[in-house]
Amino acid sequence: MVNPVDPVQTSSPPTSSVLKPATQQSPDMSSQQPQPSTGASKPAKPSKQPKSKDALPTAGGAPAEEKLSPAELKKRAKAEKAARRARERAERDATGGAGATQGPNAASAKRGSTGGAGGKEAPGQPQKGQRHRRGSATLASATEQKKKPEDKSVAVFGHLYGQPRRTTVAGAGKEVHPAVLALGLQMSNYVICGSSARCVATLLAFKRVIEAYTTPLGTSLSRHLTTHLSHQITYLSTCRPLSISQGNAIRALKLEISSIDPSVPEADAKATLSDFIDSFIREKITVADQVIATSAAQKIQDGDVIVTFAGSSIVKQTLLTAHKQGKKFRVSIIDSRPLFEGKNMARTLANAGLEVQYSLVNGISHAIKDATKVFLGAHAMTSNGRLYSRVGTALVAMSAKERAGGVEVPVIVCCETVKFTDRVALDSIVVNEIADADELVPNQPLQQVTGLPGPAAAAAPADPKKGGNKAAPNNPPAESTPVPNGSSPLANWKDTPNLQLLNIMYDVTPAEYVDMVVTEMGSLPPSAVPIVHRMSTNL
Amino acid sequence: MASSMSKSSEAAKPFDIVATYNELLRSDPDLTMPIAAIEALVLLLTHSPSSTISETLDLLEKSTAHLKKSIPNPIGLSAGTDLFQRYLITTLQRPGQLGPAGDFNAIRAHLLSNGRLFIRRAKESRHKIAAFGGGFVRDGSTVLTNGGSRVVASLLQKAADEKGGPSAVRFRVIYVLSPAKDTSAEPEGMETVRALRAKGVPVATIPESAVAYSLGKTDIVIVGAEGVVENGGIVSRMGTYQIGLLAKAMGKPFYAVAESHKFVRLYPLGQYDLPIEQRVIDFNTEEDITDGHKPQSVAHSSDVVDFTPPHLISALITDSGVLTPSAVSEELIKIWF
Numbered sequence: 112m113v114n115p116v117d118p119v120q121t122s123s124p125p126t127s128s129v130l131k132p133a134t135q136q137s138p139d140m141s142s143q144q145p146q147p148s149t150g151a152s153k154p155a156k157p158s159k160q161p162k163s164k165d166a167l168p169t170a171g172g173a174p175a176e177e178k179l180s181p182a183e184l185k186k187r188a189k190a191e192k193a194a195r196r197a198r199e200r201a202e203r204d205a206t207g208g209a210g211a212t213q214g215p216n217a218a219s220a221k222r223g224s225t226g227g228a229g230g231k232e233a234p235g236q237p238q239k240g241q242r243h244r245r246g247s248a249t250l251a252s253a254t255e256q257k258k259k260p261e262d263k264s265v266a267v268f269g270h271l272y273g274q275p276r277r278t279t280v281a282g283a284g285k286e287v288h289p290a291v292l293a294l295g296l297q298m299s300n301y302v303i304c305g306s307s308a309r310c311v312a313t314l315l316a317f318k319r320v321i322e323a324y325t326t327p328l329g330t331s332l333s334r335h336l337t338t339h340l341s342h343q344i345t346y347l348s349t350c351r352p353l354s355i356s357q358g359n360a361i362r363a364l365k366l367e368i369s370s371i372d373p374s375v376p377e378a379d380a381k382a383t384l385s386d387f388i389d390s391f392i393r394e395k396i397t398v399a400d401q402v403i404a405t406s407a408a409q410k411i412q413d414g415d416v417i418v419t420f421a422g423s424s425i426v427k428q429t430l431l432t433a434h435k436q437g438k439k440f441r442v443s444i445i446d447s448r449p450l451f452e453g454k455n456m457a458r459t460l461a462n463a464g465l466e467v468q469y470s471l472v473n474g475i476s477h478a479i480k481d482a483t484k485v486f487l488g489a490h491a492m493t494s495n496g497r498l499y500s501r502v503g504t505a506l507v508a509m510s511a512k513e514r515a516g517g518v519e520v521p522v523i524v525c526c527e528t529v530k531f532t533d534r535v536a537l538d539s540i541v542v543n544e545i546a547d548a549d550e551l552v553p554n555q556p557l558q559q560v561t562g563l564p565g566p567a568a569a570a571a572p573a574d575p576k577k578g579g580n581k582a583a584p585n586n587p588p589a590e591s592t593p594v595p596n597g598s599s600p601l602a603n604w605k606d607t608p609n610l611q612l613l614n615i616m617y618d619v620t621p622a623e624y625v626d627m628v629v630t631e632m633g634s635l636p637p638s639a640v641p642i643v644h645r646m647s648t649n650l
Numbered sequence: 651m652a653s654s655m656s657k658s659s660e661a662a663k664p665f666d667i668v669a670t671y672n673e674l675l676r677s678d679p680d681l682t683m684p685i686a687a688i689e690a691l692v693l694l695l696t697h698s699p700s701s702t703i704s705e706t707l708d709l710l711e712k713s714t715a716h717l718k719k720s721i722p723n724p725i726g727l728s729a730g731t732d733l734f735q736r737y738l739i740t741t742l743q744r745p746g747q748l749g750p751a752g753d754f755n756a757i758r759a760h761l762l763s764n765g766r767l768f769i770r771r772a773k774e775s776r777h778k779i780a781a782f783g784g785g786f787v788r789d790g791s792t793v794l795t796n797g798g799s800r801v802v803a804s805l806l807q808k809a810a811d812e813k814g815g816p817s818a819v820r821f822r823v824i825y826v827l828s829p830a831k832d833t834s835a836e837p838e839g840m841e842t843v844r845a846l847r848a849k850g851v852p853v854a855t856i857p858e859s860a861v862a863y864s865l866g867k868t869d870i871v872i873v874g875a876e877g878v879v880e881n882g883g884i885v886s887r888m889g890t891y892q893i894g895l896l897a898k899a900m901g902k903p904f905y906a907v908a909e910s911h912k913f914v915r916l917y918p919l920g921q922y923d924l925p926i927e928q929r930v931i932d933f934n935t936e937e938d939i940t941d942g943h944k945p946q947s948v949a950h951s952s953d954v955v956d957f958t959p960p961h962l963i964s965a966l967i968t969d970s971g972v973l974t975p976s977a978v979s980e981e982l983i984k985i986w987f
Contacts, residue, residue, distance in 0.1 A: 646983065
């Protein structure tokens with residue numbers, strides 16, 4: 112999944128200092144093997160390493176360890192001590208650093224290393240290297256290590272692993288309104304999914320919060336309500352990281368709250384805010400969607416084959432609008448695991464009488480073959496004109512643009528201006544969202560025989576998407592356990608050593624792959640995103 | 651303002667906007683399509699006795715639609731009408747004496763005088779462009795250009811003048827000429843060629859088929875444009891796109907010259923996405939000789955246009971400065987919001 116984004120990294124110079132760490136990472140990224148990171152962490156133990164390397168031939172080659180000279184013994188003791196320290200440090204990082212953000216800088220500073228591949232990479236690799244080097248000498252400590260939970264986060268994305276998503280309301284603060292509690296769970300379970308839907312739902316929930324709110328004595332609404340809302344927002348963001356549109360809406364709402372004159376009676380102020388929320392939803396999303404759908408539908412002509420990815424509500428609306436206008440065209444929906452957002456869209460469009468073809472992203476090269484236009488939804492548009500959207504979007508856009516031998520297929524993005532952000536994205540690593548990797552596990556076909564020995568070993572690399580097989584097990588088939596009937600070969604991935612699953616949510620499509628962005632303020636080239644964003648926030 | 655017409659609804663009928671537009675274009679060879687359209691609209695307002703704002707806007711909208719329908723290629727024209735309409739609306743929305751509260755007759759007079767001012771300014775913009783673009787024509791360089799663009803002609807002539815008279819001109823021009831519609835007339839652009847030669851600029855004229863051959867001897871390509879669209883591409887006479895493609899393939903800079911009133915609110919995604927019908931590719935199984943007219947004449951290159959996408963254009967030389975294609979949308983947004 113990283114592939115479509117790779118060219119970006121190589122092609123674009125680092126323009127923003129904020130994103131520096133990412134560009135440092137990029138050499139590691141290109142090859143996902145553990146070797147480079149071990150290499151990077153080698154300088155971490157500067158003085159000891161050569162020594163332990165000297166020790167390697169003796170320890171590995173000679174079974175008679177007693178023959179070691181005192182000096183060598185001393186060396187080895189030293190090395191062991193260093194290994195123990197590294198291990199302890201790793202544990203500390205793994206347990207204490209659940210906040211993830213604290214990770215990189217502190218850890219790398221301690222190690223005095225180059226800051227290799229983010230802080231969380233530390234746990235697994237260096238110890239492994241040590242273990243090999245010291246051979247059988249520390250076998251005892253090695254087995255002891257195995258009992259400890261292996262770090263299951265993918266190194267490159269280490270900084271993205273925050274706390275796992277909240278799945279219950281247990282432990283939520285008492286300030287959190289029931290509507291928000293429910294919303295949080297709905298978002299966490301993808302019942303409410305999609306940038307616009309989440310934005311609208313949040314605003315509606317906040318409307319109820321504001322209705323139920325009474326200003327405590329000794330403070331004013333304009334001062335206290337913002338902090339009260341902050342509790343709700345914090346809760347929501349533990350359920351699922353907030354989308355760009357949610358962030359923009361909340362910012363607008365807070366601005367409105369703070370601009371309320373403290374002398375205004377509470378009832379009036381609440382009415383004003385509730386009106387504000389209604390008009391925000393109407394102007395920025397409902398009506399904006401209609402405007403976008405109408406103007407994007409104009410780009411659809413008779414005989415077109417429209418390719419779209421996953422289930423964008425605005426693209427759906429556009430296609431339905433064009434269909435209502437009597438245009439004759441086909442739709443090819445490309446979907447992906449694990450959310451299958453395109454299924455709903457396929458059904459809706461087919462029910463409306465459109466000719467729909469549904470395929471998974473694996474079949475992209477076939478689906479794109481007869482495409483004439485690509486319509487994409489957006490999670491956000493960044494200020495360098497890049498499209499931040501459901502993972503797989505970049506692949507679809509690239510396939511359309513690079514289609515061999517064919518005429519170029521225009522890629523059209525439908526996006527409300529509320530999804531514009533002033534952030535820039537150079538790659539999809541620095542900013543992204545990691546969902547629960549368990550989502551990748553189910554939906555496996557039953558027993559699958561793809562090779563003669565060890566069906567499990569063969570089935571795991573066959574797992575197609577999401578880069579879930581990043582660290583595909585290359586251990587000997589002897590180790591692979593036979594899979595019980597009916598359960599996924601990945602079912603106990605957490606206990607399988609050397610196996611990491613990555614369930615990434617978004618990717619970044621380079622601006623060169625986008626021909627046009629349709630917004631409620633008109634159609635723009637991606638380069639005009641920052642200008643429109645500036646204008647729409649100043650208005 | 652005072653007119654002999656009786657009713658406002660019938661006012662537009664006697665005043666034929668299409669005829670006025672065509673007449674304006676014919677009478678002044680220096681006039682561009684958008685400006686002619688604006689001038690026709692100003693004349694229309696002078697002739698119509700509308701007395702309210704909405705009536706004026708309604709009249710304007712109707713005549714614009716009528717005008718667009720009757721002209722085979724309304725892209726250039728629509729830049730002018732859109733701009734004028736936008737200008738009217740912003741003027742009318744402005745608070746104060748000239749806003750909705752003010753006396754409508756005063757507003758009208760103001761609009762008309764400002765409209766004329768606008769036209770004068772637009773005509774002057776060509777000199778501004780020539781000043782901006784002159785620097786692109788360097789000593790010892792060879793410029794390839796095409797078509798009958800007046801703004802390109804004025805740019806080249808200015809550059810020739812700047813170099814200090816006939817003896818000091820140090821650039822050469824390769825002029826791509828396409829054969830005229832009827833064989834007796836001279837090809838479009840011949841006038842410019844003659845003017846340049848008079849100023850001592852060595853000019854070579856080549857047919858369209860020799861562009862790739864000649865590009866090796868060329869340093870820069872300068873073309874005119876009928877309209878500049880939102881993504882920074884240009885709509886221009888047929889053949890510009892292929893020059894752009896060839897220049898890109900050869901790594902030669904490709905500059906488009908256009909006045910900023912030619913910016914159109916249009917976003918074509920490709921050649922076949924233009925809002926006009928062009929019968930360029932016309933499949934036939936037998937030669938149509940029933941009527942004396944040759945079928946090719948429909949697709950003659952001076953009548954039809956193509957779209958040059960922004961990635962082929964190095965820069966746009968306009969009266970608001972030298973812009974990259976991506977800056978066009980910024981300019982357009984500034985006008986429209």
